[in-house]
Amino acid sequence: MAKSSIKIRAKAKNGVVTVKALISHKMETGLRKDKKTGKVIPAHFIEEVVCEHNGAPVLEAEWGVAISKNPYLSFKFKGGKAGDTVKLSWKDNTGKSDSLETKVK
Template sequence: MANTIKMRASLSGDVTTVKALMKHPMETGLRKDKKTGEAIPAHFIQEVVCEHNGKQVMLAEWGGSISQNPYISFMFKGAKAGDTLKLSWTDNKGESDSAEEAIK
């Protein structure tokens, strides 16, 4: 899965606010296919990590109960305008994606 993350990072004072939208089906494994009646296999993001200058500033561990195309927003201190953030996710099937964004 490529190009699945849209991210913005803005600085206000000494606090950086990060907002990200991740495109992912987020299947729980409990739903059934309406045509076949068979269970749709679980497929969900398990881990989301954000790094600022190579240092982890946020870690989220998710399960199957997160909605499709999840949105996340968080804040942290210690960054400055122009610094780069890297947000990445890994799902239960081993797929992953990441995006980088400069703080504005």
């Protein structure tokens, strides 16, 4: 399998899990022009990010084009411990998607 577009790390401390994720995605706004051809590069960006803890959603994000290229996201949730699973998935405006699961450390 190809390398995942997602890098994710989750760490538990005092019952609070901090999740840090990096997604590799170009997040094209649809406003930029190709310097050589002068044509507008079509928008291509992540619309939706969902994070699950042991199968239950903890965060659902709706993103616009103004999230930076190769998005970084960090958030916290309570009630997690080492060994739990955290899964992050995204979907972009062209219908592509990816997800990755990791264990809380």
